[in-house]
Amino acid sequence: MRKTILAAGAAIILAAQPAAAQNKTIKIGFVSTFSGPTAVIGNDMRNSFELALDHMGRKMGGIPVEVIYEDDQQKPDVGKQKTEKLIESDKVDFITGYIWSNVLLASVKPAFDSKTFLISANAGPHQLAGEGCSPYFFSTSWQNDQTPQAMGLYMNQKGVKSVFLIGPNYAAGKDMLAGVSSTFKGKVVGQELTTWPSQLDFSAELAKAKASGAEAIFVFYPGAAGVQFLNQYVAAGLKGTMPLYTVFTVDELSLPLQKDNAIGVPGAQQWVNDLPGAENKKFVADYRKKYTGLRPTYYGAQAYDAAQLINSAVVATKGNLSDKAAVQKAMEKADFKSLRGGFKFGNNHFPIQNFYLQDVVKDADGQLSLKTVATIVKDDQDRFAGKCPMK
Amino acid sequence: MTLFIEQCLNGLQFGLLLFLLAAGLTLVFGIMDLVNLAHGSLYMIGAYFAATFSALTGSFLLGAVLALIATLVVGMVVEVVAMRRLYGRDHLDHVLGTFGLILFFNELVRLVWGPAGLALPLPGWLQQPIEIVPGVQYSAYRLSIIVVSLIVAGGLYVLVMRTRIGMLIRAGASNREMVGALGVNIQLLYTLVFGLGAALAGLAGLMQAPILTVQIGMGENILILAFVITVIGGIGSIRGALVAALFVGFIDTLGRAFFPDLLRMVLPSAAASTAAPALSSMLIYLLMAIVLIVKPEGLFSAGQR
Numbered sequence: 001m002r003k004t005i006l007a008a009g010a011a012i013i014l015a016a017q018p019a020a021a022q023n024k025t026i027k028i029g030f031v032s033t034f035s036g037p038t039a040v041i042g043n044d045m046r047n048s049f050e051l052a053l054d055h056m057g058r059k060m061g062g063i064p065v066e067v068i069y070e071d072d073q074q075k076p077d078v079g080k081q082k083t084e085k086l087i088e089s090d091k092v093d094f095i096t097g098y099i100w101s102n103v104l105l106a107s108v109k110p111a112f113d114s115k116t117f118l119i120s121a122n123a124g125p126h127q128l129a130g131e132g133c134s135p136y137f138f139s140t141s142w143q144n145d146q147t148p149q150a151m152g153l154y155m156n157q158k159g160v161k162s163v164f165l166i167g168p169n170y171a172a173g174k175d176m177l178a179g180v181s182s183t184f185k186g187k188v189v190g191q192e193l194t195t196w197p198s199q200l201d202f203s204a205e206l207a208k209a210k211a212s213g214a215e216a217i218f219v220f221y222p223g224a225a226g227v228q229f230l231n232q233y234v235a236a237g238l239k240g241t242m243p244l245y246t247v248f249t250v251d252e253l254s255l256p257l258q259k260d261n262a263i264g265v266p267g268a269q270q271w272v273n274d275l276p277g278a279e280n281k282k283f284v285a286d287y288r289k290k291y292t293g294l295r296p297t298y299y300g301a302q303a304y305d306a307a308q309l310i311n312s313a314v315v316a317t318k319g320n321l322s323d324k325a326a327v328q329k330a331m332e333k334a335d336f337k338s339l340r341g342g343f344k345f346g347n348n349h350f351p352i353q354n355f356y357l358q359d360v361v362k363d364a365d366g367q368l369s370l371k372t373v374a375t376i377v378k379d380d381q382d383r384f385a386g387k388c389p390m391k
Numbered sequence: 392m393t394l395f396i397e398q399c400l401n402g403l404q405f406g407l408l409l410f411l412l413a414a415g416l417t418l419v420f421g422i423m424d425l426v427n428l429a430h431g432s433l434y435m436i437g438a439y440f441a442a443t444f445s446a447l448t449g450s451f452l453l454g455a456v457l458a459l460i461a462t463l464v465v466g467m468v469v470e471v472v473a474m475r476r477l478y479g480r481d482h483l484d485h486v487l488g489t490f491g492l493i494l495f496f497n498e499l500v501r502l503v504w505g506p507a508g509l510a511l512p513l514p515g516w517l518q519q520p521i522e523i524v525p526g527v528q529y530s531a532y533r534l535s536i537i538v539v540s541l542i543v544a545g546g547l548y549v550l551v552m553r554t555r556i557g558m559l560i561r562a563g564a565s566n567r568e569m570v571g572a573l574g575v576n577i578q579l580l581y582t583l584v585f586g587l588g589a590a591l592a593g594l595a596g597l598m599q600a601p602i603l604t605v606q607i608g609m610g611e612n613i614l615i616l617a618f619v620i621t622v623i624g625g626i627g628s629i630r631g632a633l634v635a636a637l638f639v640g641f642i643d644t645l646g647r648a649f650f651p652d653l654l655r656m657v658l659p660s661a662a663a664s665t666a667a668p669a670l671s672s673m674l675i676y677l678l679m680a681i682v683l684i685v686k687p688e689g690l691f692s693a694g695q696r
Contacts, residue, residue, distance in 0.1 A: 035501075037508040037606040169668045192651065195668045198612050200603040203401040203533070204648040211394035224508055224604040232602065235513075235530040237520030257510045 026065045026314055026321075029086030031079055031107065032097040034071040038197075038223040040253050041099050041299050042071070045121060047291050048300030049096075051283070052307035054290075060314040068092065072103050074197060079103035084110045093321050094119065096306045099222075099299070101125040101144060101171035112136050115324055117331070119310065121303040124350065125171045126178075130387035133348040135328050140305040140338075141298075142270055143350045143382035144172050145179030147247045150268040150355035150376040151218065152183030155245055162187040163245070164214040166205050166229075168196035168221065176220040176247060182383065189214040200228045206236045218245045226250065227257045234261045250360060252295040255368050262360045262368065269358050270351075271298040271340045272372045280339045295369065301339045308336040342379070348388035352381045393527050398648045399641070400523075404533045406640020407540030411595040412613060413620035413632040414547060415588030421564040421627020423581050425477060426485040429469070429492035430592055430617065431610025437462040437593025438600040438609065439500060442509040451514045458597050459590055466589020470582045478581075497607050508606035511597075536598050543594065544633060551629055560584060564627040616643075619675055623682045625689025634690060639675050646671035 030049060032042035046069060058065055068090055072079035079098075086092045087110055095111055096119040098104040104123040111118040112134050120128075124143040128134070155163065165180065165188060167173035173193060181188050189212045192205040209217050217238070221229045226249035233244060239261075250262045252273065273284050273296060283304060287296040309331060316330035317323060334345050343353050356372045363369040416430050440461045445454025469492070477488050513532055520528040551557040559580055562570045571577045596610065603609065620639055624631025651667035658666065682690065 035506055036608070037604050039506040169665060174665070191664055193664050193668055194647075195672060199668075201405070203404075203530075204398060204644050207394055207397040207401065208648060211397075224606065227510065228603055231513075232530075235518055235520060235532060237528045237530075259512075 024063070026060050026063050026094075026310075026319070027090060027092040028065065028067045028310065029083070029090060029092035029095040030067055030069045030097040031072050031082050031086070031095065031103075032069070033074045033099055034069065035073055038074055038099070041223055041297075042097075044253060044294075044297050044300045045097060045099070045303040047294070048283075048287065048296060048304045049121075049307050051287055051290060052304045055282075055286070056307070056311055060311045061319050063314065063319050072098075072100070074100060074103065076100075076102045076106035080106040080110070083107040087111065087114050087116050092116065094310050096121050096303070096310070098123045101175065104128075105171055108134070108137065117313075117324075117327060119306045121306040122299055123172065124175075124382075126175050126382075126384050127171075129348050129350050129382050130384035131389070133388035133390055135349075135390065136324075138309065138331055138345070138349045139351065140309055141302045141351075142353070143384060144175030145182065145384075146380055146382050147268050147270065147355060148176045148179035148218070148220065149183045149383070150357075150380070151245055151247050151266075152180040154266065154268065154357055154376050155180075155216065155218070156183070156185045160184075160186055160216050160243075160245075162189050162214045163216045163218050164189050164209040164212050164242075165191035166202070166209065166217060166219045167191075167193060168225070169193035170196045172222075173220060177218075180218050180247075184218075186215075197225065200225055202229055202232050203236070206232060206238065209242065210236070210238060214242070216243045216245055219249055220247050222248045223254070224257075226254045230254075230258050230261045230265070239264075250370070251299075252297040252370065253299075255360065255370070259368065265360065266373075267358050267370075268355050268376060269298055269370075270353050270355050271301040272356055272358050272370050274370075274372055275340060275356075277337075277339070277341050279337045280341075283339050305336070305338050305340075305343075308338070309334065312336040346381050346385045347390050348382075348385045349390075350382050350385065352379055354378050355380055394648075396524070396527055397529065398645055400529055400533070400537070401648075402641035402644035403637070404537050404540075404640070405644055406637040407537055407544070408595050408599060409613070409616055409620055409640055410544060410633050410636035411540055411591050411598075412617040413624070413636050414544075414629055415591035416614075416617050417621045417624065417627055417629065417632045418560070418584055419588045420621060422560055422567070422584050423474075423478065424567075425474060426482050426489065427474075427588075428486060428489040428614070429496065430588070431614035432493050432496035433462060433466055433469075433589045433592040434596035434599075434610040434613065435500065435605075435608070436465055436496065437596035438511070438605045439504055439509065440593070441597035441600055442511040442605045443504075445511060451511075451517070455597050459593055462593025462596075463586050463590040466593075467582050467586040469589070470585035474585060475578075475581075493611070500607050506607065508604045511600040511605055513601045517601075532601060539594075539598065543591070547629055556580075556583070616675070619679050621689075623679055623689060625692040628689070628691040631689055631691030638678065642674050642678060643672075646674045650674075 032045050034042040070082035094117050098120045099122045101123040105125055117136050120139045122141050124139050124141055129143045165177045167177050244265050246267045250267050312335045313327050313330040317326050343351050346352050355377045357374045357376050358370045359373045361371045419425050419427050440458035441454050444457040445451050448454050477485050517532045521531045523529050620635040624635035650671040654663040654667050
């Protein structure tokens with residue numbers, strides 16, 4: 001009899017466990033850049049993430065959500081410290097954000113070691129797509145090489161015969177240049193990497209590009225550096241003679257400063273504000289209503305999707321986040337409506353998605369904005385997925 | 392050949408811009424014996440003022456002139472409020488005090504202008520490239536930086552070598568006790584020199600602003616170069632600052648332009664393009680080390696101007 005009571009008691013305690021483990025709040029750490037010249041990017045990601053929470057009623061699966069924002073100052077060492085702090089002292093359930101590939105690469109180890117799910121809302125270094133892939137890592141953006149690969153394909157369509165590559169000397173810069181070289185069929189005449197993020201004077205590189213005799217220039221400079229590059233490109237008199245092909249250089253954040261310099265500069269993107277779909281229309285309209293005078297960017301759209309991805313996992317596991325395998329399985333399903341429409345995860349947890357050609361046009365209200373012109377590539381998977389041991 | 396001419400012009404432009412920054416630094420260091428780490432903050436303030444005033448007035452030139460005057464005033468106020476308390480103290484106290492000023496100015500700029508940074512757009516006539524010799528196009532704006540810097544360098548030369556104030560400045564750099572003992576109002580002279588240094592830094596900042604972003608902390612990276620120039624040229628020497636600034640400008644630009652190609656001859660291409668930016672930014676420190684070994688006082692020490 002005593003044994004039976006003991007056993008029954010044990011059963012009751014065990015049965016109660018999942019309820020006890022249920023979270024009172026879902027804690028999310030958000031690491032991004034909120035100071036310095038690239039703070040506008042971090043602000044845009046935060047705005048969109050907050051908007052996503054508003055749309056969910058600030059609850060995931062009925063559980064209230066708390067977000068802790070941390071500033072990485074665009075420095076890998078600071079990003080790593082903030083990540084460790086979020087995991088160790090704030091005990092967050094998920095961690096997301098990350099604009100910069102070098103900051104992300106410095107920060108993943110504490111997340112993986114503690115089995116905390118990390119969702120990159122922007123950076124996509126090739127190291128995490130291939131051999132270094134992890135069950136605890138997901139991306140709601142792209143692998144770095146994919147967007148420039150799409151641009152390379154477009155340059156082939158345009159019949160470009162030779163190109164000069166310019167980009168910043170850090171993880172993403174090297175990925176971008178490698179990406180465009182992998183699909184571009186013409187000749188890569190030369191390439192220059194510049195000190196990042198301190199070097200903002202590109203006179204020496206532009207002069208070399210001009211002297212190389214290449215037909216076109218391909219460039220990747222995110223944030224304020226893109227504004228400076230375009231200014232200097234125009235001032236050097238290259239706009240009429242050497243067409244510019246870009247990724248992540250002309251966007252809704254840099255356009256107000258780039259103005260007419262950006263007209264006629266094509267870019268590749270997986271999300272543009274005019275993509276069809278009710279979710280996307282609602283996102284763009286609500287963003288412009290909530291943050292007057294601002295327009296959402298792909299950075300924000302990716303952060304919005306990161307919030308949705310987390311939500312889908314919380315809902316599917318009914319808030320029981322201690323079962324890591326179940327959370328991983330739920331996230332792999334990508335059971336949410338992405339702003340960009342079609343989207344599913346590959347084996348390495350990077351999305352398989354379309355890439356579009358975008359152009360700068362005058363909007364209905366007379367302002368410059370980005371417009372989808374064509375689909376360059378459909379359902380594209382990154383070229384490192386095969387090297388990832390996850391099946 | 393065209394490429395070489397263009398890179399030389401880029402080097403000249405960068406060198407002259409560095410000269411404006413280093414001239415103020417070396418004046419203050421040489422005459423007032425004050426290590427001013429906040430010199431880069433004045434460079435930043437000049438750029439922010441220029442962006443604000445040209446947006447308000449709608450004219451780039453008017454904005455630049457107003458910014459110059461405003462930076463001069465800020466410099467003199469800083470001298471009266473903060474710097475005065477530091478003279479005669481240990482150099483370490485200067486470093487601590489002026490480092491505090493950097494933090495103060497960065498935070499002040501964040502409060503007033505916000506964290507995002509500003510753009511200073513150029514008027515159309517400065518945006519177009521011009522043909523300097525047949526076949527060589529060069530940015531009109533960079534050319535105007537060269538011209539303005541040369542005029543300022545000439546003006547400084549006349550001021551320091553040909554006027555009474557300049558005589559006092561030179562004398563102060565060599566032996567300030569003696570100048571004070573001769574009945575010169577050294578306090579006023581110091582305020583003027585500091586204001587002049589601030590205006591030069593502000594001019595460098597506002598001229599750089601249309602090329603780079605106007606942002607918080609923009610003066611800190613470039614200040615390191617200015618200190619290197621001061622050391623190479625000899626502390627307190629304007630002529631030394633000019634020569635050293637041109638050296639550094641040329642080495643930095645030509646290094647960035649041609650070093651990667653040299654490196655590609657011995658290294659695989661990918662490794663060379665990764666290593667080159669890091670290595671070429673070391674070249675100027677190498678130059679500084681060599682100068683310090685050969686002439687520990689710098690190329691033109693204050694005694695032999």
